[in-house]
Amino acid sequence: MLQYDSSLDAAFAALADPTRREVVARLCDGELSVGKLAEPLDMSLSAVGQHLRILEQSGLIVSEKRGRTRFCRVDHQALSAVESWLGERRRHAEQRLDRLQSFVERRGNSDD
Template sequence: MANYSKSLDSAFHALADPTRRAVIARLIQGPAAVKELAEPFDIGLPSFMKHIKVLEDSGLIGSKKVGRVRTCRIQPKQLTAAETWLAKQRALWERRTDRLADYVENQLAKETKT
């Protein structure tokens, strides 16, 4: 459980930044060179590479360098783990809100009977 939690912490930390989320959104379409990924952002390449490193360290993306070109791609396993965790949380809260709705409806029904 501790490794799973640490892994999720790393993934959510990486996804907390809008630049990194935009990189993930682009890579969902397919692999891309770092230079291509950096184009939409008004930051220097060294700063952008820090974002790439955070994404790689979190396991959300992987990269491979061929010659002078570093190409990045999504690592779906880590995205799936984050999605699974979110789905479990959503199901938990939906059950709780359903129980609350049932309780309120029962209370209203009791009040209308009296």
């Protein structure tokens, strides 16, 4: 059985929604309240709250309540974990392709 990281399920699923990617992108610029995050979004505050819960459960963001306001920020290590999964596979695929290419070149220099 292959290793399987269920936290990647949640992270990729969270990032599959354009609203949530926009939230993540904006939080990379710094901490924002739920209200400020909701302002430019064309949906109810309740819907934004649901998106934020999904992002928080995935580990991509963390939040903290100060007074009656909840502030959110990204966890860049969580972003990094997802990025790493992709990077490892991509490099593996590219290396395989490079080896194949140089193999073809070595035997190709005699004919064609």
